[in-house]
Amino acid sequence: MAIPVILVTGFLGAGKTTLINHLLSAADGRRLAAVVNDFGAINIDADLIAGAADGVVSLANGCICCSLQGDLLRTLGRLMRRDPPPDGIIIETSGVSDPAEIVTSLLDPVIWREAALEAVIALADARALTDKPDLLDDALCRAQIAAADIVALNKADLVTPDELVRARALLAALRPARVIFDVTEGRIAPELAFAGEPQAPREPGQAGRAHGFSTPRFETMSWTADAPLSLPRFQAAIGKLSPHLVRAKGFVAFREQAGRPLLFQLVGERATLGPAPAGRDGAPLVRLVLIAENGKLDADATRAMLEACIEREV
Numbered sequence: 001m002a003i004p005v006i007l008v009t010g011f012l013g014a015g016k017t018t019l020i021n022h023l024l025s026a027a028d029g030r031r032l033a034a035v036v037n038d039f040g041a042i043n044i045d046a047d048l049i050a051g052a053a054d055g056v057v058s059l060a061n062g063c064i065c066c067s068l069q070g071d072l073l074r075t076l077g078r079l080m081r082r083d084p085p086p087d088g089i090i091i092e093t094s095g096v097s098d099p100a101e102i103v104t105s106l107l108d109p110v111i112w113r114e115a116a117l118e119a120v121i122a123l124a125d126a127r128a129l130t131d132k133p134d135l136l137d138d139a140l141c142r143a144q145i146a147a148a149d150i151v152a153l154n155k156a157d158l159v160t161p162d163e164l165v166r167a168r169a170l171l172a173a174l175r176p177a178r179v180i181f182d183v184t185e186g187r188i189a190p191e192l193a194f195a196g197e198p199q200a201p202r203e204p205g206q207a208g209r210a211h212g213f214s215t216p217r218f219e220t221m222s223w224t225a226d227a228p229l230s231l232p233r234f235q236a237a238i239g240k241l242s243p244h245l246v247r248a249k250g251f252v253a254f255r256e257q258a259g260r261p262l263l264f265q266l267v268g269e270r271a272t273l274g275p276a277p278a279g280r281d282g283a284p285l286v287r288l289v290l291i292a293e294n295g296k297l298d299a300d301a302t303r304a305m306l307e308a309c310i311e312r313e314v
């Protein structure tokens, strides 16, 4: 029997990793494997998928809808040959991927027989949609919603009930026939994701047509440091950089809070610092990935700004 595959898509920072963590934690004895794709050179998402290190495969430094497509198919092949094989596979696309391209690859009859695409779940960010309804004018964002069987309107906790109704209406106008769920922290019912029998292969839809805006549209920069940072200087640097960024994330450590690694997240203008999952041995103390629209980030100046945050021992 074919292994069911769930494809998770959605704009940068909408909550894809959070949803996958939820699905893995609610797996109820099912052996789920996850393939995560970070567009940057450092794969932060793989380290954020809790407690499933064994079943998580990371594809970094490219986008699985274009440069890493072959890697994705090879990875699926390897996962399917595991003994025992997984009961389900979740693929997280990077926020800059056009899922239609990946859907087309997964519809290859050879793949389909063994790993059948069961559902495409698109994450939309209720807060971002409320702040910027014209997000949905964006071709990439539309392609992600258009490819979905299920739309999860995430971050419901960050908007009022009226705002939630408006955000939902915006999505419904774009994708009237699809199911839209309001969720917080990606807590979609697992049975919605792995619903049972895979659907019949579908038409690739707009595959190919919508492409061209994916990877070349964004650029990514990674930065690492082996010494802790100054918290006020880092906050000031992020304040200056955030207007030029669409997304940033990574692990940080501050001199002011010695021995406490933190997870830094920036989505739009919302920056948060929270507890980091246990670090990987040998990984640099500070690992950041910054994503910007092409041409919006001066890499040298950004690097210099971040270097200036390092607290050197005197």
Ligand SMILES: Nc1nc2c(ncn2[C@@H]2O[C@H](COP(=O)(O)OP(=O)(O)OP(=O)(O)O)[C@@H](O)[C@H]2O)c(=O)[nH]1
Binding pocket: 010, 011, 012, 013, 014, 015, 016, 017, 018, 019, 045, 094, 095, 123, 154, 155, 156, 157, 158, 183, 184, 185, 186, 247, 249, 265, 267, 272
């Ligand atoms: N308040 C709130 N925050 C959320 C919710 N879901 C996710 N977040 C936060 O939003 C940020 C981004 O979440 P991720 O799950 O990393 O988003 P992503 O789509 O995987 O991000 P990329 O892979 O970089 O595109 C993190 O700080 C999450 O903790 C939610 O429902 N409510």
